[in-house]
Amino acid sequence: MKLAVVLLSGGMDSCVTTAIARQDHELALLHANYGQKTERRELKAFNDIAQYYLVPAGRRLVVDMHYLGEMGGSSLTDPGLEIPAQANPPEADCGYEEVDIPSTYVPFRNTHLLASAVSWAEVLGARKVFIGAVENDNPCYPDCREVYYKAINQLVRVGTRPDSQIVVEAPLLHLKKPQIVQKGMALGAPLRLSWSCYKNEDRACGTCQSCRLRLGAFKEAGYVDPVPYEAEIADRK
Numbered sequence: 001m002k003l004a005v006v007l008l009s010g011g012m013d014s015c016v017t018t019a020i021a022r023q024d025h026e027l028a029l030l031h032a033n034y035g036q037k038t039e040r041r042e043l044k045a046f047n048d049i050a051q052y053y054l055v056p057a058g059r060r061l062v063v064d065m066h067y068l069g070e071m072g073g074s075s076l077t078d079p080g081l082e083i084p085a086q087a088n089p090p091e092a093d094c095g096y097e098e099v100d101i102p103s104t105y106v107p108f109r110n111t112h113l114l115a116s117a118v119s120w121a122e123v124l125g126a127r128k129v130f131i132g133a134v135e136n137d138n139p140c141y142p143d144c145r146e147v148y149y150k151a152i153n154q155l156v157r158v159g160t161r162p163d164s165q166i167v168v169e170a171p172l173l174h175l176k177k178p179q180i181v182q183k184g185m186a187l188g189a190p191l192r193l194s195w196s197c198y199k200n201e202d203r204a205c206g207t208c209q210s211c212r213l214r215l216g217a218f219k220e221a222g223y224v225d226p227v228p229y230e231a232e233i234a235d236r237k
Contacts, residue, residue: 001026004128005121007113010045011196012214013132013172016180018049019189020171021130028059028124030117034106035069035077041201048193059124063116068106075103076198083198083208101140104198104209110143111152114168118156122164133170136177146173177217185223192226203228 004025008014009032021027031046033039043062050060068077075081081103110133117129133144142148149170156166172180184191196214197204204211206229218225 002128003028003124003126004130005030005117005124005126006130007032007117007132008046008049009132010042010049010194011132011210012184012191012194012217013134013180015045015049015132015191015194016184016187016189017130017132017172018053019184019187021128022053023187025128026059027053027055028061028120028126029053029055030061030063030113030120032063032065032113032116034065034067034109034112037076037079037083037199038195038197038201041195041197045193045195049190052190052193061120065112065116068109068112071107074106076106085207085209085212101142102209105141108143110148114152118160118166118168121166122160127165127167129166129168131168131170132172134172134177134180135174144173149173177213178220181217181221181223185221195227200230203230205230 002025004021005028006014006018006021008018008029018027018029029046029050031043033043036042046062047060072078075083083104084102110131114129114131117131121127121129133149135144135146149168152168156168160166175183181191195204196210198208198210199205204227206215211229215225
């Protein structure tokens with residue numbers, strides 16, 4: 001099978017994206033530490049998922065992007081900013097004017113991640129880079145929209161060697177969260193090893209924006225989320 005680079009944060013979406021890529025590709029997995037509040041737990045999830053798929057050490061890359069955290073501007077990295085419990089609804093108007101971008105947005109983060117992944121793909125000779133971006137997670141994230149990925153692929157075409165032919169794919173982009181759970185279960189993705197909580201590193205809080213989206217997705221898909229939570233949560237039952 002051909003080789004693909006997958007951006008694996010350790011979260012549910014990137015875990016399912018890894019399972020999708022694994023259907024037709026050998027895996028090279030890239031993870032970024034950027035000063036996020038759950039950095040250690042996300043790194044553990046990355047290594048656990050990589051081990052599950054038996055990805056050799058030479059095809060696991062952890063990159064240091066702590067400069068993103070040092071820049072600040074996001075509640076994922078700034079201890080002085082509170083992580084919200086509610087995402088914008090899917091029907092939110094997120095055009096370029098008067099956009100309500102949530103505090104969990106890390107400015108231009110996906111571009112930094114994809115730049116590293118594309119560089120590594122060019123070195124490895126991989127033709128595909130996979131990212132688990134989801135427009136319905138929060139439709140106001142500028143770097144989680146179809147127009148962004150069209151622009152990124154144009155940049156990759158003009159910014160790499162002509163024979164590289166690297167394409168960035170976001171297979172979950174237009175799926176809703178319950179569909180992602182169903183896709184993961186159908187592919188046998190190790191969702192029990194993933195970590196989505198924005199606040200905690202031991203037991204998921206169950207109240208942050210990411211936990212609420214995840215719990216609601218599992219419930220609507222008809223499954224019980226296998227990761228541990230701080231307390232019994234009604235939405236989980």
